[in-house]
Amino acid sequence: MQNTSSDNRNRIPRTLMYYYGLALLIILFFNWVIMPMISSHQVQTTTYFDFMNSVEAGEVKQVYFSDTEISYTKEIDGQTRYFKTGIVDNPQLPQILQEKGINYAAEIPEKPNLLLSLFLTYGIPIIIFAFIGRQINKNITKKIGASGLNIHGQKVAKIYKPDEDKKTFDDVAGQEEAKESLQEIIDYLNNPKKYEEIGAQCPKGVLLVGPPGTGKTLMAKAVAGEADVPFFSISGSEFVEMFVGRGAAKVRELFDQANKQAPCIVFIDEIDTIGKKRNSQFSTNDEREQTLNQLLTEMDGFEGNKGVIILSATNRPEVLDPALLRPGRFDRLVRVELPDLKGREAILNVHLKKIKVKEDIDVNFIARMTAGASGAQLANIVNEAALRAVRMGENHVTTSDLAEAVETIIAGAEKKNAILSEEEKRIVAYHEIGHALVAAKQSGSAPVQKITIVPRTSGALGFTMQVEEDEKNLYSKKDAYQKLEVLCGGRAAEEIVFDIVTTGASNDIERATELARNMVTRYGMSENFGMMALQTGGNTYLGDSGQSTCSPETARLVDEEIKEIIAEAYKGATDILSGNREKMDELADYLLEKETITGEEFMEILEGKVANH
Numbered sequence: 001m002q003n004t005s006s007d008n009r010n011r012i013p014r015t016l017m018y019y020y021g022l023a024l025l026i027i028l029f030f031n032w033v034i035m036p037m038i039s040s041h042q043v044q045t046t047t048y049f050d051f052m053n054s055v056e057a058g059e060v061k062q063v064y065f066s067d068t069e070i071s072y073t074k075e076i077d078g079q080t081r082y083f084k085t086g087i088v089d090n091p092q093l094p095q096i097l098q099e100k101g102i103n104y105a106a107e108i109p110e111k112p113n114l115l116l117s118l119f120l121t122y123g124i125p126i127i128i129f130a131f132i133g134r135q136i137n138k139n140i141t142k143k144i145g146a147s148g149l150n151i152h153g154q155k156v157a158k159i160y161k162p163d164e165d166k167k168t169f170d171d172v173a174g175q176e177e178a179k180e181s182l183q184e185i186i187d188y189l190n191n192p193k194k195y196e197e198i199g200a201q202c203p204k205g206v207l208l209v210g211p212p213g214t215g216k217t218l219m220a221k222a223v224a225g226e227a228d229v230p231f232f233s234i235s236g237s238e239f240v241e242m243f244v245g246r247g248a249a250k251v252r253e254l255f256d257q258a259n260k261q262a263p264c265i266v267f268i269d270e271i272d273t274i275g276k277k278r279n280s281q282f283s284t285n286d287e288r289e290q291t292l293n294q295l296l297t298e299m300d301g302f303e304g305n306k307g308v309i310i311l312s313a314t315n316r317p318e319v320l321d322p323a324l325l326r327p328g329r330f331d332r333l334v335r336v337e338l339p340d341l342k343g344r345e346a347i348l349n350v351h352l353k354k355i356k357v358k359e360d361i362d363v364n365f366i367a368r369m370t371a372g373a374s375g376a377q378l379a380n381i382v383n384e385a386a387l388r389a390v391r392m393g394e395n396h397v398t399t400s401d402l403a404e405a406v407e408t409i410i411a412g413a414e415k416k417n418a419i420l421s422e423e424e425k426r427i428v429a430y431h432e433i434g435h436a437l438v439a440a441k442q443s444g445s446a447p448v449q450k451i452t453i454v455p456r457t458s459g460a461l462g463f464t465m466q467v468e469e470d471e472k473n474l475y476s477k478k479d480a481y482q483k484l485e486v487l488c489g490g491r492a493a494e495e496i497v498f499d500i501v502t503t504g505a506s507n508d509i510e511r512a513t514e515l516a517r518n519m520v521t522r523y524g525m526s527e528n529f530g531m532m533a534l535q536t537g538g539n540t541y542l543g544d545s546g547q548s549t550c551s552p553e554t555a556r557l558v559d560e561e562i563k564e565i566i567a568e569a570y571k572g573a574t575d576i577l578s579g580n581r582e583k584m585d586e587l588a589d590y591l592l593e594k595e596t597i598t599g600e601e602f603m604e605i606l607e608g609k610v611a612n613h
């Protein structure tokens with residue numbers, strides 16, 4: 001089963017820039033489009049010639065001179081219209097006007113729309129700004145909670161009010177060890193005397209580490225629910241994002257507040273955003289460095305028994321500055337790992353409680369199908385299953401809804417209208433049977449659960465699913481090799497039957513190569529290198545593979561050995577398939593006809609229980 005990590009929920013709020021940009025656009029719009037429209041309608045520019053003609057014709061009522069232009073009014077259809085024209089040096093003009101009895105003065109008449117135009121140019125933008133300001137305030141208040149810390153008009157951290165959206169340890173399934181560690185802290189906060197009497201000091205900082213989606217944030221909320229103390233929560237990314245240029249000050253103020261409220265808990269989520277190693281080669285970010293330094297200072301500053309406990313969470317512990325992790329700061333590490341079989345069952349049960357289910361859900365089966373899935377993925381699977389039930393017009397969720405949801409999440413939804421030619425379908429069928437048959441003929445590899453040749457939205461043209469009977473924590477070299485054989489089985493079948501190679505094996509090839517590389521560089525399963533580590537670092541939680549630590553010369557040998565290992569597995573797969581050619585044909589025909597078959601059907605045909613189907 002692939003383990004797709006998915007915790008990239010976007011939490012960037014609409015920024016101030018967005019609002020300012022909008023306001024600017026509106027102002028420009030008023031000044032360039034609306035205003036000219038209105039004023040050109042109101043004050044018409046004419047030529048001096050027209051002006052003189054109007055004067056001669058006696059149409060002009062009033063004339064005003066300024067340094068740069070002549071403004072005048074005419075009465076048309078009983079309405080006063082405003083005109084202007086340029087200045088021509090004409091000393092006779094006043095005299096002419098005098099003769100015609102036209103009123104003139106040396107100033108510009110007050111435009112009747114002056115107020116209106118003032119309003120349009122300045123008033124509306126001001127109103128818009130005021131409105132936007134209120135929106136921003138509202139947003140921030142919403143985001144941080146009304147009772148947060150108020151610092152220069154902005155709130156630093158929200159205080160969880162445990163009664164709204166209250167989480168307790170019951171909401172966090174599995175993770176017993178983590179709960180136990182945290183229980184001690186909750187106990188300390190509720191009952192500090194007990195600890196003081198013995199002279200025990202409570203840890204100042206607790207760092208929750210683990211892969212994305214394993215419930216670290218959830219766990220922190222549950223601590224808030226369990227402990228009866230104020231709980232300040234802020235995410236590291238909020239620091240970087242909201243308080244540009246003021247990170248260090250915010251840290252200081254956050255701790256000031258926390259100290260006043262002690263005993264209390266401060267939770268810094270995603271601490272890696274501010275707690276990255278300093279002076280690393282790649283990033284020199286002064287602001288973050290200052291924020292981090294301030295955090296370190298603050299953590300040293302308060303007494304351990306004052307009752308302020310700092311929780312933080314990250315899925316990138318390897319990038320954290322070592323100074324954060326030394327005793328007296330985040331000296332307690334609580335691991336929140338991917339759930340094991342029992343944990344997955346428990347998590348599924350927690351989330352199944354929230355939806356309507358048929359009584360006899362096989363939770364154990366779904367849990368076995370989802371080896372390597374995180375809590376968030378399991379929650380997602382349950383929700384996906386509920387959505388599917390709705391689509392199907394059912395009013396409760398069944399085991400098959402859940403199984404289908406697992407597949408959707410692993411392989412993408414079924415692509416019902418994908419068109420494959422008969423020949424292509426045959427190739428895909430043989431490819432999948434190739435995987436399944438190799439797996440079935442090996443001793444001790446996971447039984448085949450399902451084979452399908454219905455294309456998926458992920459681009460897969462089919463897949464073969466194996467489900468382990470039990471949780472497996474240790475893989476032997478033989479297991480790894482057998483896995484390689486299974487991965488090679490698809491391509492091997494294509495080659496045996498059709499004598500062609502297709503692009504359909506690309507994902508298999510990728511996975512086989514990665515596995516073989518890990519066998520050599522990480523697991524010490526290599527003939528040539530034995531227990532020599534050839535790869536270090538990397539994030540164990542985010543699936544980053546780290547850097548090679550060997551010389552280019554050795555790297556070449558590593559590549560060669562990887563090639564050999566895969567070639568051997570390919571040969572193994574070919575041998576198995578060639579030796580079972582008849583069964584392979586029979587199974588492929590059956591799969592072509594049915595498109596999706598279960599592991600049982602597969603085994604029945606393989607063991608010859610069905611003579612004629």
Ligand code: ADP
Nearest residue numbers: 171172173212213214215216217218375376379
């Ligand atoms: P993290 O912070 O470790 O990335 P979250 O705490 O945000 O993960 O978890 C995301 C969601 O996954 C939670 O809201 C919850 O629905 C689900 N989840 C994760 N772990 C568990 C668990 N142990 N028990 C129940 N639900 C869980």
Ligand code: MG
Nearest residue numbers: 216217269313
């Ligand atoms: Mg989180």
Ligand code: ZN
Nearest residue numbers: 490504505508
């Ligand atoms: Zn394949």
